[in-house]
Amino acid sequence: MDPEDFFNPKLFDGEVAVVTGGASGIGLRIARALTARGAEVMITSRSIERLEAAELEIAARTGRIVSSLPCDVREADDVDRLQDFVMSRFGGASIVVNNAAANFFTPAERMTRRAFDTVVQADLYGTFAVTQAFVGHMIEQRHGNILNITIVQPERGFPGFSHSGAAKAGILSLTCSWAFEWGRHGIRVNGIAPGPVPTRGVAENMLATDSPFADDARHVPLGRLGTPEDITSAALFLLSPAASWITGVNLVVDGGLFLNPPVTDS
Numbered sequence: 001m002d003p004e005d006f007f008n009p010k011l012f013d014g015e016v017a018v019v020t021g022g023a024s025g026i027g028l029r030i031a032r033a034l035t036a037r038g039a040e041v042m043i044t045s046r047s048i049e050r051l052e053a054a055e056l057e058i059a060a061r062t063g064r065i066v067s068s069l070p071c072d073v074r075e076a077d078d079v080d081r082l083q084d085f086v087m088s089r090f091g092g093a094s095i096v097v098n099n100a101a102a103n104f105f106t107p108a109e110r111m112t113r114r115a116f117d118t119v120v121q122a123d124l125y126g127t128f129a130v131t132q133a134f135v136g137h138m139i140e141q142r143h144g145n146i147l148n149i150t151i152v153q154p155e156r157g158f159p160g161f162s163h164s165g166a167a168k169a170g171i172l173s174l175t176c177s178w179a180f181e182w183g184r185h186g187i188r189v190n191g192i193a194p195g196p197v198p199t200r201g202v203a204e205n206m207l208a209t210d211s212p213f214a215d216d217a218r219h220v221p222l223g224r225l226g227t228p229e230d231i232t233s234a235a236l237f238l239l240s241p242a243a244s245w246i247t248g249v250n251l252v253v254d255g256g257l258f259l260n261p262p263v264t265d266s
């Protein structure tokens with residue numbers, strides 16, 4: 001049985017969800033699962049081609065239509081356009097999944113300032129900007145759910161990926177600050193920290209280099225790499241009323257890898 005089948009098909013009826021980076025990998029799977037369970041879903045990413053392919057895939061799998069808009073979350077104007085689109089089409093969003101991210105392996109001493117900026121802008125700034133675009137409406141409605149996709153224990157460092165580690169640690173801090181600030185408005189803010197999931201993004205941007213993470217499966221207590229479905233089940237739980245007294249957590253979904261992380265030497 002697919003783990004997602006445990007979730008009621010009407011679980012997200014009446015919700016409007018924005019999923020950044022929703023055209024591929026983990027974001028696409030989360031977008032599809034929310035659509036299949038009744039949410040109106042808006043996916044964004046930079047590539048129109050990938051967005052169109054994702055729309056077709058979701059329609060074929062769920063029989064329902066998603067909306068899409070090209071949006072580079074690093075660009076304030078793009079985020080403003082996304083906000084305008086969602087406000088005019090749906091009146092606002094009740095769920096934001098901050099999933100868009102950029103990453104590549106680079107020892108810190110060779111990382112250019114622009115390389116650092118590229119990753120921090122996509123991950124940390126993008127999470128801030130997209131959330132801020134929709135939280136005002138959530139506060140008015142006294143209802144909202146924000147889910148940030150992070151990494152496992154970013155505060156411990158991420159050798160070879162120090163830009164991404166710093167950005168994700170920042171996102172973890174935002175998760176906690178926002179959970180505190182907006183809890184009284186009926187808004188929950190949580191994170192999911194995936195272990196290694198061999199998506200296209202990982203294959204193209206991380207394994208194509210001399211990243212030390214390529215053989216992670218050997219270190220995973222549950223004996224396998226993750227799948228987008230593994231992460232999606234956790235997302236559905238955290239976004240659902242079953243998690244109504246959970247906020248400010250960074251839920252590790254990694255087959256137990258955090259117990260036994262590979263020693264990395266960038």
Ligand SMILES: CCCCCCCCC/C=C/C(=O)SCCNC(=O)CCNC(=O)[C@H](O)C(C)(C)COP(=O)(O)OP(=O)(O)OC[C@H]1O[C@@H](n2cnc3c(N)ncnc32)[C@H](O)[C@@H]1OP(=O)(O)O
Pocket residue numbers: 101102103104105106112113114115116118151164195196197198201202205206209213214215216225
């Ligand atoms: C199964 C086990 C799983 C093991 C995996 C376990 C750990 C996983 C943890 C986290 C995983 C993820 O986040 S996975 C998500 C990965 N997905 C993605 O990255 C998708 C999006 N990626 C991208 O868009 C691109 O790859 C990216 C480079 C980041 C952005 O592209 P842009 O066109 O905006 O930027 P560019 O102009 O190309 O580059 C900007 C600057 O960055 C530098 N730069 C770009 N690529 C570089 C590289 N490889 N090494 C050094 N530097 C690089 C350039 O030289 C530029 O700096 P200057 O030269 O100074 O100008």
Ligand SMILES: NC(=O)C1=CN([C@@H]2O[C@H](COP(=O)(O)OP(=O)(O)OC[C@H]3O[C@@H](n4cnc5c(N)ncnc54)[C@H](OP(=O)(O)O)[C@@H]3O)[C@@H](O)[C@H]2O)C=CC1
Pocket residue numbers: 020021022023024025026027044045046047048050071072073074098099100101102103122149150151152193194195196197198199200201202
């Ligand atoms: N896979 C893994 O092992 C792990 C993943 N994660 C996290 O999970 C999340 C999803 O990763 P995964 O599915 O593997 O990655 P993918 O690369 O497959 O997906 C990332 C998505 O983000 C989009 N994106 C990237 N940059 C931008 C941007 N500037 N503006 C808008 N969209 C952007 C990409 O689309 P486009 O190129 O069209 O813009 C793509 O759809 C990320 O937050 C990642 O850091 C964390 C730990 C492990």
